Amino acid sequence: MAAPNILLVSDNDEISNYIREILVGEQGCSVSVEFDAMAATEAMKEQNFDLVILKMETENPHTEELVKNLKKIDPEAIIIGLLEREDPEIAAKIPRIGVYDTITIPINEERLSFLVKKGAELHALAFTHRKLYDGLKEQNSALQKQNTFLAKRIEESTKNLTRLYEDLRSTYMRTIKTLAQAIDARDHYTHSHSQNVAKYAVAIAEELNLSAKDIEIIREACELHDLGKIGIQDNILVKPAALNEEEWKLMKEHPQTAVKILQPLTFLHAVIDLIQQHHEHFDGTGYPSGLKGEEITLGARIIHLADAYEAMTSARSYRKTPLTKEQAVAEIKKFSGTQFDPQIVKVFLKVVNKL
C-alpha cells in the first residue's frame, strides 16, 4: 500500500507542524494542512484522502457539521479526532457522529502511527467494498433490464404460438366439417341434417343456460356427429326400406368410427365424448355402450333428442313424407323417460315453437 495521503485540519500551527513532521518526515505520508472548515471542505472536494485528522473542540459547534460535510463528500472518509486534552463530552459523542477514533495532545507517536496505518487500511477496504457494491448494483440493473426484455420476448412468442394453434385448430375444424357435410350430402335426404341438429341442440343448451364454451362444444359435436357414416356403404345408407339385422349392426358402428377418426385430434376430446354417446338412450337401451341416465354426458342427451327430432321432421330414404311438427313432438313426449332425458324433453318443449 502506498504511503497514505492525509488531510490535517487544525488552527494550531504548532501542533500541525509537529504532526506533519512525524507523518511526512518519519512515515513518508503526504499531508495537506487546512486551518478552517471551509478550506477543509474545499480540499476534500479536490483530492482523495486516505485519512482526515481533525482538531475537535467541545465549544466549537461547527465541528460536528464539518464531519457531516466531509462524509457527504467521501462517505468512506476515516476521521480521527485530535483533542487538546481528555474530553469526556467529545469522547461520548464520537461514535454517533461518525468519527473513527481520537488521539490526545501530547501526541503519542506510536498511537498516531497505529491510527494512521489502521485508518488508511480501513479506508481502502471501504473504498473497495463500495466499488464492488456499485458494480453489483450496475450488474443487477443490467440483468433486470435483460430479464424484462426476455419476459417480453416470451410473452410475444406465447402469443404467436397461441395464434398458430388457433389457426391450426380452425384449419382442422374446417377440413373435418367439410368432410362431415360431404357425408351428409351422400344421402340427399339428409342434406343439412348436421346443421339442423346443431341449431336445435344449441337452442336447448341456451335455454339450459350452459356456458358459451359448453355450447360451442355441443355445436361442434353436432356438426360432426355422423362423421362415422363415412364407413357405411351407400346401399345401406340410402336403402329405401328397413335395414336388416346385419345392416343395422354396421349402421350402429358409426359413433365408434367417428371416434377412431377424430381421436388423434387432442383438442377435440370433449367433442368426441358427445359424438360417441349421441345414440345412447336415457333408459340404457341405446348404443354403443348402453349408458344410462346421467352416465350419458348432458351434451350427448341434448344432441340425441335434437338428432331424433331432426330425423323425424325431414324426409328420409325409407320415409318420403316427414312427420309434422306436432307428430314429432308427440313422439318425443311419448319416449320421454325411456329414450329421452325427461328434463331435456321439458326444455325442448319450451323452445320447439321458436325453432
Ligand SMILES: [Fe+2]
Ligand atoms: Fe348418428
Ligand SMILES: [Fe+2]
Ligand atoms: Fe344424426
